[in-house]
Amino acid sequence: MGLFEKFQATAEVYDALKESAGRDPFGVSMDEMKGPTRAMVEGKEIVLAGTNNYLGLTYDEGAVEAAKTAIVESGTGTTGSRFANGTYAGHRALENELADFLGYKHCMVFSTGYQANLGAISALVQPPNDVILIDADCHACIYDGCQLSGAETIRFRHNDPESLDKRLSRLGPEIKGKLVCFEGMYSMFGDVAPVKELVEVAHKHGAYALLDEAHSFGVFGDSGRGVCERDGVLDAVDFYTGTFSKSLASIGGFVASNHPELEYLRFSSRPYMFTASPSPANIAAASAALAKIASDNSMRERLWENAKRVHAAFTQLGFDLCAPVGPVIAVKLADRQEACKAWNFLMEEGVYVNLAIPPGTPNATSILRLSVSAAHTGEDLDVIINAYTSLSEALTKETAQA
16 A cells, blocks of 8 residues: 555545546547547537647648558558667658758657657766756656756756856856756747747856757747747757657657767667657658648648637636737636636537646646647637637636625
């Protein structure tokens, strides 16, 4: 029993939330997918507004056909790691395509976006003479990469270049390697980092900058290369990490860099060396999606049009929003219980969003997290906005009765 006692407190909170909602908010089953923005859940068609399918490419004809062809030609799986038999021609080709698209000289493909950060950080930084500085709101995979490295990890205040500058200034001469990790757009609140300023501070102190553009790849910048492209510092970022599971509509991840030493990670990154490589279908789908992103700006334009419409509607309804207009629109609620009830209310109205609560959110905030897609139709957006309108009315009524 000793192994399980530590989970009891969390289990009690989890069970209380399920009871409050009437269903498990973290175990929703998409019983039948109807397209990039619709699914059947418990016998009811639901508008999907919490999928991170930013460009809506999961049903793109080119990506689907590429995946089918890859299965026929190369089988369903590689049965080996990149370090062993798991490197196929498709893996190398996608690495070259990603490098060309981003304008970098080197790229490594990992099995997931999580493992890309885990593998890069843990291999690049080693104790006792290296140190990692991370934005306090970084994703769990960045924190886990720090832990796996074993090096000293120092947090700086979220999106605060001055805080980073102070912490770098305090490091002594015994520190030989310094890696600064932050994200382009943060997944929970949808807020965007001051990438240019953070890169400049890192380089002023002789540190390397690792930027995770998982949620901003394909979304920001004139050609979809991320926040660093928008801010004009794409070529200044030392290590650019990303995932295939958002805009690239597949599964996998990558690290790109102009440093030729990135290739050293192929024989020193444990998550790269000891995990089966991405399946041929996943690689082919990501490759096709990348080609579509590179050649078609209309998806990104639709995404931003949709985001502006939803953000404006929520603002007019009086919701407390976590960030300016963007593809992630998060609404703050009073606490876990209110957020859970609000999430269930939206499900009853035919809209699925993400329920995010402490400790998985910054500043112990409870939110309803919506991710807009280029594939959302006008009808989809009507359903979403109408559902939130009804939610606003219900919350107002509940407050008045309290």
